[in-house]
Amino acid sequence: MTTGVRWWAEPPPGRTSYLADVDPDLLSVGLDPLPAGAPAVVRFHPAAGRTVAQYVGAFLDALDRAAVELFPRWLPGAERLDGRSELGLAAARALAGRLAAQSEHFGPFLADTADRALRGAPAAPGRFPAEVRARGLGSILASAYSRFAAAVLIDLPAELTPDDERALVGAAEWLAGHGRFTVWLAGPALRFVDRIPTVRITLPVYLKDLAAGPALSPAAAEPPPALLTWPPLAGLPRADSPAEQALERALAPHDWAAGRCWNHEFDWHLLAKTYRLDLFWPADGVVVEVDGDDHRSRWKYADDRRRDVQLQLLGHDVLRFTNEQVLHDPTAAALTIRDLLQLRRSSHSPK
Template identity: 30%
Template sequence: MVVCRSGESTATTRPRLTPAALARRAAGLARGERLTVIGLTRDGVGEALAAGEVDRAALLVATEDPRSSAAVIDRLLDDLAELALARWPDWRDDAAPDVSASDVSAPWRKAAATAAASGRPPRFRRMARALECGQLLRAVDPGSVILVAEVDPVSPARARAVIEALEWCAGHGAACLFALPAEPPDTPPYDRILYGAVAIGRAKAPVAERFIAPRSRAHPASESERRVEAALAGDPELAGLFAGNELVAVAGHGRQPRVDLVCRRHRIVVEIDGPEHQASPKFGQDRHRDYELLVAGYLVLRLTNDEVAADLQRAVEKIRAVVRLRRLPSTHLSFAGDTTR
């Protein structure tokens, strides 16, 4: 466990847990125990607990307007009463064999059941907060609820109200988890919860898993490429077959061609040409590229910008015809009038 001394930087020395390890650690918190995690919001902790399938009830505490610790506690008791109403009649006298009289007092359970039966949350404001908190926590989950609250790392005033509220809850039987999105200074009131704090960390992932590719791979300056790409993506037969603006390996050690659209499964290349492709030297360079792709096993279909602009669906049908041709077994391929077989 790390001891946090005043003024000491602990960002690099705190124990680091993955979200899955955090969920396991939280599941083991006993009544009255506390844990502070740095690097996650309240909702982030909730996601980690849900993903870890923790066999404990957890409540994400509402702290949007922490005017005072009393206000946070009152809002929490309101929420617990709503939860108790939702879980009734699980804790009714004859419906909760796992909830003994030592867990929920008989007088409170009787009054709460009466309120719940009429559709009212079992919240009794004349009752001492400490007693009410203990009864509601046990009604919601006899195994002890994990209360998860977010602490503002830059506003000591807002943080103090939340910290004091959860400290009070821990003193009355709740397991409490303080979520700090960022490392706060080791000064009051944060110093009260930083002892034994852990930081969230993740295993280093390969760069390919950390890269988020753009949705469109078409050349940003080519409207025709973007239109064809979108049309293919929305076609039930052709969707997922073509990737845009990719390199294709050809023989030799020269520059590898980057093509407009490629279907690697059926070894098809679709090029969409603007008017500059009709003149030298571009025209000759394209013919040589087609040769290189052909030798590499790719069938090249060339469309023009004007063709795409005039009739996009006709352009898509040409691509479909080539795909269907390449899907045929080679023994079935023949040309009309071919009598050489």
């Protein structure tokens, strides 16, 4: 995407900043897909009423689960290792040691995380200090997306008490200081802590246009977001999406489903925003979107409508399923996709 605006570079890297006058949901649209040159960004949705240590612990535990699900993308050479055999586990530890020797990764932590990812084992409490976990998980996140650094976008809950705000800001500063994360606080203005620098970022044109458009919203109320969300990996269904995983299992046995691309980055114009398509058949011009709860937010919902119109103008057909539809009957979703593919193929007009 070539927009001329690198808003993510305006807040100082490796520090905590408050992003003024911008909705975190709007920023989330701008981060999907991750822009070229941006850090690997995860989004943290904390609840009120926790201490600094509890905020840090909740974030690190959630990021640890993300690191396990992103494996083996962050450990080159581990794609075909078998976690059921001692040989596979030993090979993973050896690969981790080799990578650590050539990078800033901490070898023992990297090897332990690879071992647990292969075995499907949870983190052992107290095995590594929080500082080591923060630094190690930040490095793993950056490596998984081939980015230079990691960042976290923290949604500030509404109406924080003075103690809540101080604790959440303290946790953000801890993550920047010990984990080397770039931390962005967004949402309601800080009222009780004044040491955090305020940054007014320059939004790209497409985000300004989206924000200035009509306030579209779905009929259903917005559900509470997941604690931590992270970007999908190109070429694979989302590891944190049971619906995408179920749909892939329903499609995999069928020859007619060949040619599909999961989480494909689609550049449709040199100066326009890149689209990330959940599921795409490039030869047939068929796009399938599997909508999770985040698609019910105001800006995501409005952006989806714009995307669908633009994709249709480009000659593509777009199917949308909710997570609930896919999980209720993945076979029915797959057969609907089959019918559309056959219709496109029989018309001899693939796009």
